[in-house]
Amino acid sequence: MQRRRITPALWSRRAAALGLASLPSLAGPAVAQELQAPQEAPTEVPTEVHNRLLNLQEQIDELTARLETTPTIGSTRGTMKVFGRIHIDNWTYPSSDGAISVFENGAPDQDVQNRTLFRRARIGVSGKVKDSMNYKIEIDFGLPDAFAFKDMVIGFEDLPGSQRLLIGNQKRPYGLDHLNSSRYNVFIERPYVVEALNQDARRFGVVAYGQSEDLAWNWRYGGFHLENFATTGQISGDTFQPEFAARIANTAMWENDGRDYAHWAVSGTVAFPNGDASDNEARFRTRPEARTDARWLDTSRITGTDQYEIAAVEGVYNIGPTQLVGEYMNTWVERDDARDLQFAGGYVQLAHFLTGEYMVWDRRTGTLGRPKPSKNFAPGVGKGAWQIAARYSVADFSNRDILGGRGESLSLGVNWYWNANASMQLNYIRGEISQRDEEVGGQLFDGGDYEVLGVRLRIDF
Numbered sequence: 031m032q033r034r035r036i037t038p039a040l041w042s043r044r045a046a047a048l049g050l051a052s053l054p055s056l057a058g059p060a061v062a063q064e065l066q067a068p069q070e071a072p073t074e075v076p077t078e079v080h081n082r083l084l085n086l087q088e089q090i091d092e093l094t095a096r097l098e099t100t101p102t103i104g105s106t107r108g109t110m111k112v113f114g115r116i117h118i119d120n121w122t123y124p125s126s127d128g129a130i131s132v133f134e135n136g137a138p139d140q141d142v143q144n145r146t147l148f149r150r151a152r153i154g155v156s157g158k159v160k161d162s163m164n165y166k167i168e169i170d171f172g173l174p175d176a177f178a179f180k181d182m183v184i185g186f187e188d189l190p191g192s193q194r195l196l197i198g199n200q201k202r203p204y205g206l207d208h209l210n211s212s213r214y215n216v217f218i219e220r221p222y223v224v225e226a227l228n229q230d231a232r233r234f235g236v237v238a239y240g241q242s243e244d245l246a247w248n249w250r251y252g253g254f255h256l257e258n259f260a261t262t263g264q265i266s267g268d269t270f271q272p273e274f275a276a277r278i279a280n281t282a283m284w285e286n287d288g289r290d291y292a293h294w295a296v297s298g299t300v301a302f303p304n305g306d307a308s309d310n311e312a313r314f315r316t317r318p319e320a321r322t323d324a325r326w327l328d329t330s331r332i333t334g335t336d337q338y339e340i341a342a343v344e345g346v347y348n349i350g351p352t353q354l355v356g357e358y359m360n361t362w363v364e365r366d367d368a369r370d371l372q373f374a375g376g377y378v379q380l381a382h383f384l385t386g387e388y389m390v391w392d393r394r395t396g397t398l399g400r401p402k403p404s405k406n407f408a409p410g411v412g413k414g415a416w417q418i419a420a421r422y423s424v425a426d427f428s429n430r431d432i433l434g435g436r437g438e439s440l441s442l443g444v445n446w447y448w449n450a451n452a453s454m455q456l457n458y459i460r461g462e463i464s465q466r467d468e469e470v471g472g473q474l475f476d477g478g479d480y481e482v483l484g485v486r487l488r489i490d491f
Contacts, residue, residue, distance in 0.1 A: 375425025
């Protein structure tokens with residue numbers, strides 16, 4: 031790339047565009063000329079001045095490199111960060127009962143199909159505009175025939191109470207394992223109850239985020255539309271199905287520069303589905319903590335539902351390389367012409383780094399941060415970071431006349447972190463689905479066992 035000569039006027043404009051303080055007037059062509067002199071400072075130039083010139087030239091070189099790689103946005107001259115992630119999965123099903131085949135394929139003699147897929151293939155940009163606004167656009171191309179919105183928001187920063195406000199498609203604030211990024215989660219897929227009660231997590235809404243000055247507390251609250259428009263790009267029709275949700279979290283312990291910490295949070299929502307309409311969003315369903323075509327736990331749309339509430343509690347305790355996490359969620363479904371329903375579930379998981387690293391915690395958001403190997407993987411240099419984990423998960427979506435099924439599973443995991451941005455995950459899952467009611471060919475299928483092996487390669491930038 032051919033460099034453009036930096037004049038004092040150009041220097042001032044570029045520094046202002048990056049939000050940097052203007053440097054002294056010595057910054058300019060005179061610096062380069064001065065540095066072309068012999069290594070030993072001339073006797074007529076004091077050593078202090080010579081050292082200052084050297085320091086200024088280093089700053090010029092660094093800023094020039096940034097100017098050549100940092101784009102500006104249109105007339106706003108805002109900032110833009112490009113980011114993305116790729117997750118490649120392979121799932122195999124060594125064994126499953128006939129009922130499991132019914133839940134997946136609708137037929138007892140068709141095995142669950144093994145599969146390799148791009149679970150996520152995302153690209154996005156984010157940045158700031160002017161003094162107090164921001165934006166984020168993220169698209170998932172994992173399914174080429176069904177692109178999906180992820181985070182897509184415009185926002186306002188530095189509001190009273192250390193808050194920011196985001197408007198657009200964003201995560202609803204309940205279910206810790208959903209609030210955690212898939213870049214950092216310990217297991218490949220999320221637990222039954224988290225995915226069922228907050229399916230796909232993101233909805234269009236207006237949400238305020240904040241934290242206390244000492245970062246001990248953080249919160250988020252706002253309103254959403256229940257319909258998921260990630261693949262359609264629009265909310266159509268006259269019916270509005272509102273939801274109001276909130277979460278408050280506390281870092282109760284923070285020691286040893288964040289290697290040891292404790293966290294708890296409570297969250298909840300009240301939602302108003304569209305009763306008897308065909309687009310009623312009172313439906314709770316999920317896959318078997320692995321990728322399948324169908325949801326093996328599924329209440330279908332619960333007719334007559336005009337309101338439901340969710341309450342959730344979560345806790346994390348981390349001591350160095352060992353982390354314990356637990357979460358419980360409960361929902362109450364209120365129906366017009368039938369008795370009310372209750373569904374619930376939770377999980378507990380334990381993870382340990384064999385190589386001594388620890389799971390990073392972000393006190394601003396009350397979620398997992400990016401784990402970093404002590405030594406990156408490279409032949410003959412480092413082995414990366416190795417982590418083992420176990421999770422027990424249960425969820426019950428069968429109550430009264432609704433037989434959505436009960437799931438119970440034990441998952442074992444091994445994670446190999448090659449560096450802070452790339453890793454390989456291996457999961458073994460032994461699970462059981464029961465209390466379903468599927469009839470095929472006059473035969474009733476209400477449950478069965480299954481085994482799953484999952485592998486994921488993940489990288490983000």
